[in-house]
Amino acid sequence: MDELTLRIYPSVRAAAPDLETPGLAGYAFARHAWLQAWADTFGAQAHIEPAIVVMAGVRIQMVLPLGITRRNGLRTLEFLGGIVTDYNAPAIDPDFARSLDATAVQALWRRITAALPSHDVVCLTRMPVTLDPPEGAVGERVPNPLALLPGVNAAGQARSVTFPDRYEALTGTLRPRFWADTQRCRRRLAEVGPIAFVVADDDAGMRALIVSLKRMKSRRWRETHSKDWFAVPAFSDFYDAMARIDLPEGRIHGSSLNVSGTAVAAHLGLVYRSRFYLLLIGWEADGWRRFSTGRLMTETLLRQAFDEGLRVFDFTVGEEAYKDDWANALMPLVRYDEAITARGRFATVLMTARDRLRARATQVAWLRRIVRWLAGRPLA
Structure with a gap:
């Protein structure tokens, strides 16, 4: 892994050749065409600063479409693609993915975040634990190395039909x-x-x-x-x-x-x-x-x-009841949250308290009134 070079692209268009690398495991949402359509619409209005990570040796080993946006006054590192992208995941060489254990993934992630522009928090959501292999590849599904990051949490599951x-x-x-x-x-x-x-x-x-x-x-x-x-x-x-x-x-x-x-x-x-x-x-x-x-x-x-x-009919993310009538397969999803700066750590404490308050407010009337009063107000 130390022999791999790391480069970061500041736009989807600049990263287009690497986003089109053949032979990588992953999903359609990590291809240039999809991300460019998002960048030209949602991305243009959301003022997200792309930071697309590419790790390469003799050939490209991994492409990670990330970006930094400002949310609740914090610079937040997240996947590009926003709400229209169902699966957030890298495009990765299958052999490289299978070679990484939890320790290697943590070291890889530290190297990546150190090279990225400054940010307060990390919020990686809707990450599938496995990836589709390249077309024509023989073997099992490919593990998503980001699912091995320390402290990942379960975040629902996607439903599909395996024919x-x-x-x-x-x-x-x-x-x-x-x-x-x-x-x-x-x-x-x-x-x-x-x-x-x-x-x-x-x-x-x-x-x-x-x-x-x-x-x-x-x-x-x-x-x-x-x-x-x-x-x-x-x-x-x-x-x-x-x-x-x-x-x-x-x-x-x-x-x-x-x-x-x-x-x-x-x-x-x-x-x-x-x-x-x-x-x-x-x-x-x-x-x-x-x-x-x-x-x-x-x-x-x-x-x-x-x-x-x-081979697969994918209902993707979402808990709509009708999917259970058809689906015969489930794919776990995970999320990873991390506070990087002191400002990020303080805000994380506040957001955790807010989420607990909201959960409790579903059972206590006077708390519901407080939550409604707080709704829409800045986190600070």
């Missing part, structure tokens, strides 16, 4: 009542009109899909009293940019479920190596609700991914 040899073997593991109801919904929908699964395969089709999907998701968020993210310009702009990116070893996948030519459900995600990422799915309301068109869209995407020969 068996036959599709019927997958549907046979589903709850019988759930699968029977899904088939019944499809039959009833077919009585309304011809059902067609339409993949957006040109710019015009993708633009039309994005318009429909934004409308469906915004309505759903408002119905559930959640934040309408498409009302945030940077969020909306990111998905416009995402739909146009050229992803090496993969592609953006946009599609809709149509009845008599009308889109009743839509999805925008991606295919990368042997994994299908379900990222953003929406469906129409009103009279279409009784047909469970979102569920039918999910099952249609599953079938297409299986027929394409992909």
Whole structure:
């Protein structure tokens, strides 16, 4: 490890050649195309200072897309990609990853942080404990060395479907009542009109899909009293940019479920190596609700991914209950938090106290009033 050189890029564009290094284990979210779409939208407005770490010897061993932003008055080291990136992880040579134990990882991390611009705290979230191997590689999944950092904490899990040899073997593991109801919904929908699964395969089709999907998701968020993210310009702009990116070893996948030519459900995600990422799915309301068109869209995407020969259908992060109806595999996620400076250590104590106060406030009325009063006020 001492023989490896370390370089740090101040922008995603400058790091583009290294971010496109073939043969590294990881996920689609660490590729240049994805990070550049984020940098041109969210990143441009969030004033994040990229600090993309590359470790190389004869060839590149690891690419770590990090950045520094100011949050609560603190300079915070975090992954690039923000809320639109489901998995935060390095792109890494599989043999290099497997050679690192906890002691080596800690030494490597100290070397990296010492070379980075000054920061008060580290906040690395949504880190999967394992990585997809390079396409065509033989062997098990690749360990994520950052999951060995001292003091990492469990941070939920991602759900997915690992495909068996036959599709019927997958549907046979589903709850019988759930699968029977899904088939019944499809039959009833077919009585309304011809059902067609339409993949957006040109710019015009993708633009039309994005318009429909934004409308469906915004309505759903408002119905559930959640934040309408498409009302945030940077969020909306990111998905416009995402739909146009050229992803090496993969592609953006946009599609809709149509009845008599009308889109009743839509999805925008991606295919990368042997994994299908379900990222953003929406469906129409009103009279279409009784047909469970979102569920039918999910099952249609599953079938297409299986027929394409992909190995994993990934529901990614999030605790939405519908994922449990389909998933047969779980991937643990971890997070790593560290205070670097005295200012960072003091703020960490305050944030820990605040989080405990919020947890306690769910059970004590007068504490809830205090928490509401504190909401939105600066941490200091």
